[in-house]
Each structure stands twice: as C-alpha cells, then as structure tokens.
Amino acid sequence: MTGITELGYVRFGVSDLAQWRDFASDLLATEIVDEGEAGRLYLRTDSWHHRIILEEDGTDDLTGAGLRVAGAEEFAEMQARLKTAGVAFEKGSQELAADRRVLDIITLQDPAGNALEIFHGPQVDAYKPFHPSRGMFGRFVTGDGGVGHMILRNNGLDRAYEFYKMLGMRGGVEYKVPGPQGETREVLFMHCNSRDHTVAFGPPSNKSINHLMIEVDNVDDVYLTHERVQASKYPVMIGLGKHANDHMFSFYFATPSQWLVEIGTAGRPATHQSEYYTRDTYGHVFSADLGPGMSIDKT
Ligand SMILES: [Fe+2]
Known part of the structure; x- marks a missing residue:
C-alpha cells in the first residue's frame, strides 16, 4: 500500500519571531533563511528549501504537519483513499503549493484536529549546501x-x-x-x-x-x-x-x-x-x- 513516506516539513505559529530566530540560531543550530517575507522565517536542516516554517501569528503551536507522498500518482491515490474513508480534505491551490514550495498539496485534519498538509514534490535547493547557524560537530x-x-x-x-x-x-x-x-x-x-x-x-x-x-x-x-x-x-x-x-x-x-x-x-x-x-x-x-x-x- 502506498502512503505517507516521511514528515517532510512542519509549520509553527509563533508569538515572537525575533525570539525564535535567536533560539533557532543559538540552540537548534538550524540554518536560518529569511527571504524577506513579512512575519516568516524558514529553518533548514539539509538541502531542502526548508524543513520548518515559522510564522508570527500568535498561536505558539503546530499549524501544519507536512506529510509527503512519493509523487503525482500516489498523491491522486491518497485523495481517493481519503474520500473512501470519508475524511474531509481541501485541494490546495497552486498558490498554496507555491507558498509551501511543493508541487501539489491538500489540507486536512486528523481526528484530534491536528492540521495536516499532504504533499508531493518538495523544492530541494541542491545548489545550496546546508550551513548551520552555529558550529556543529556533525550534521x-x-x-x-x-x-x-x-x-x-x-x-x-x-x-x-x-x-x-x-x-x-x-x-x-x-x-x-x-x-x-x-x-x-x-x-x-x-x-x-x-x-x-x-x-x-x-x-x-x-x-x-x-x-x-x-x-x-x-x-x-x-x-x-x-x-x-x-x-x-x-x-x-x-x-x-x-x-x-x-x-x-x-x-x-x-x-x-x-x-x-x-x-x-x-x-x-x-x-x-x-x-x-x-x-x-x-x-x-x-x-x-x-x-x-x-x-x-x-x-
Ligand atoms: Fe521523541
């Protein structure tokens, strides 16, 4: 059975983005990517465009778990499976997919109301070596x-x-x-x-x-x-x-x-x-x- 292949990325809403920037760079050691978008920072841990999205919305909680499927066929199959199971989902627009740097996306919730985003095709910045925000012994x-x-x-x-x-x-x-x-x-x-x-x-x-x-x-x-x-x-x-x-x-x-x-x-x-x-x-x-x-x- 095809299905989710990995937790590809996570989105968090935060109250204080500046505080999170310091926290991420001093303690997590993740690479900080600021593309000049108001109220948003990205954290990298490898060659992907991002693995974590931080957005200043005051929620201080998970706002989306990005669950990956392998490709377009599996993405279509997953939507059929959700329909059969009676699970409501929304097909994301191309604007939403572009916002998350993926090819296609749907949004839904799990039974406890946790926000999920099922996607395929993440943007991988192979040209851009991962660079931790502070020294690391490994990766x-x-x-x-x-x-x-x-x-x-x-x-x-x-x-x-x-x-x-x-x-x-x-x-x-x-x-x-x-x-x-x-x-x-x-x-x-x-x-x-x-x-x-x-x-x-x-x-x-x-x-x-x-x-x-x-x-x-x-x-x-x-x-x-x-x-x-x-x-x-x-x-x-x-x-x-x-x-x-x-x-x-x-x-x-x-x-x-x-x-x-x-x-x-x-x-x-x-x-x-x-x-x-x-x-x-x-x-x-x-x-x-x-x-x-x-x-x-x-x-
Ligand atoms: Fe754990």
Missing part, C-alpha cells in the same frame, strides 16, 4: 527519515491508530508507564519509513504538539546543545537519557512557544515486530516543573 539526520518525529494531541489512541494506518503508517503501543494516579498510561508510535516513529500519541496536551524531535549524527552535538541550553533561559524539561523504543540518546527543552524540542542521536531503525516497555533504558528524568503528564502546557 542533522534527515534523508528518507524526514525532518524528525512529533508527539501530537490525540482524542483516543484507537482513533489515532486507525487514521494514521489509513495514511499508510504502521505501529502500535510501545510504552505502558505509570501515570500520576497510579493508572497505566499508554503511548502509541507510528512509522512510515526507516525512522522508528514519525508521529506518536499519548501524553495529554492542550497544544497540538507536545514535542518535535530532530536528530543529529554525532553525540557531541547532543552534549554541546545541552550545555548551551543549560546556559540559556530555556529550561531542560527532560534530562539526558536513552529511550527504550527508538534507542535515541536525547534530552528535551522548552521552546519560546512552550512546547518541547528533543535533540537526539543514535536512533535505531523502526522494528517490524511489536513490543512494549515499562520505562526508558536510563535517564530522561522529568524536571520537577514538568510533572508526570509529559506536558509543559499547564493552562
């Missing part, structure tokens, strides 16, 4: 694994599973962990390529996004970023540690928009048989402020 890991992974809001793990399975992803519950009231909390992970997971669902959140993970290929960049974050005003929210499912060595810190970025390395490829874990391999201690809900959004 970001994208390739066929896409920009990274996200935990998104859900309104039921079964609904999320059925929806993303319909889009062509595989996965299942990989964590059963104790919740704050002694209940068992489950976390669902879905993959569509070699990356262990592209979207995941579980923690309660008032925002569409809980966190965006971006991967680096050198552990020194995890420690360098950790040191820079500790010296910044942005709190580390989950300390250094290793996940049991994707083996990612990582930590989490707050963004200016009060959702989290996870910087990690050494993730293993997606497994093809299901299994689950009751805790991480080591570390990943939550900060006292974070609480056991894995959400920094307390409002």
Whole structure:
C-alpha cells in the first residue's frame, strides 16, 4: 500500500519571531533563511528549501504537519483513499503549493484536529549546501527519515491508530508507564519509513504538539546543545537519557512557544515486530516543573 513516506516539513505559529530566530540560531543550530517575507522565517536542516516554517501569528503551536507522498500518482491515490474513508480534505491551490514550495498539496485534519498538509514534490535547493547557524560537530539526520518525529494531541489512541494506518503508517503501543494516579498510561508510535516513529500519541496536551524531535549524527552535538541550553533561559524539561523504543540518546527543552524540542542521536531503525516497555533504558528524568503528564502546557 502506498502512503505517507516521511514528515517532510512542519509549520509553527509563533508569538515572537525575533525570539525564535535567536533560539533557532543559538540552540537548534538550524540554518536560518529569511527571504524577506513579512512575519516568516524558514529553518533548514539539509538541502531542502526548508524543513520548518515559522510564522508570527500568535498561536505558539503546530499549524501544519507536512506529510509527503512519493509523487503525482500516489498523491491522486491518497485523495481517493481519503474520500473512501470519508475524511474531509481541501485541494490546495497552486498558490498554496507555491507558498509551501511543493508541487501539489491538500489540507486536512486528523481526528484530534491536528492540521495536516499532504504533499508531493518538495523544492530541494541542491545548489545550496546546508550551513548551520552555529558550529556543529556533525550534521542533522534527515534523508528518507524526514525532518524528525512529533508527539501530537490525540482524542483516543484507537482513533489515532486507525487514521494514521489509513495514511499508510504502521505501529502500535510501545510504552505502558505509570501515570500520576497510579493508572497505566499508554503511548502509541507510528512509522512510515526507516525512522522508528514519525508521529506518536499519548501524553495529554492542550497544544497540538507536545514535542518535535530532530536528530543529529554525532553525540557531541547532543552534549554541546545541552550545555548551551543549560546556559540559556530555556529550561531542560527532560534530562539526558536513552529511550527504550527508538534507542535515541536525547534530552528535551522548552521552546519560546512552550512546547518541547528533543535533540537526539543514535536512533535505531523502526522494528517490524511489536513490543512494549515499562520505562526508558536510563535517564530522561522529568524536571520537577514538568510533572508526570509529559506536558509543559499547564493552562
Ligand atoms: Fe521523541
């Protein structure tokens, strides 16, 4: 079955674009691309025109997850599949596609109202070598694994599973962990390529996004970023540690928009048989402020 091939790009609405520019250049190390469009910046992590779009609209949340399909045939097939499944979507105009630097685009929402943009044909600026905004020991890991992974809001793990399975992803519950009231909390992970997971669902959140993970290929960049974050005003929210499912060595810190970025390395490829874990391999201690809900959004 054809389906989504990667999380190609992500759009975020922000309150303070200048603050985000500093955050992205000092901490994330992504390349900043300013094309003079009012209220908009692009972040690059490889040769694509962008992997992240920041727009100053005050939402401080995910405003679009760009999910890629392989080409025009798969794009048409995906629209037919959505129609059969009774999922509403809007065919994007050529102006919208040009705005996102893709060949074709449709917009829709998942069952929990997360904004999705299914596209094919991203603009790849092969002439323009990736240039991080500050020194890095290595590079970001994208390739066929896409920009990274996200935990998104859900309104039921079964609904999320059925929806993303319909889009062509595989996965299942990989964590059963104790919740704050002694209940068992489950976390669902879905993959569509070699990356262990592209979207995941579980923690309660008032925002569409809980966190965006971006991967680096050198552990020194995890420690360098950790040191820079500790010296910044942005709190580390989950300390250094290793996940049991994707083996990612990582930590989490707050963004200016009060959702989290996870910087990690050494993730293993997606497994093809299901299994689950009751805790991480080591570390990943939550900060006292974070609480056991894995959400920094307390409002
Ligand atoms: Fe993650």
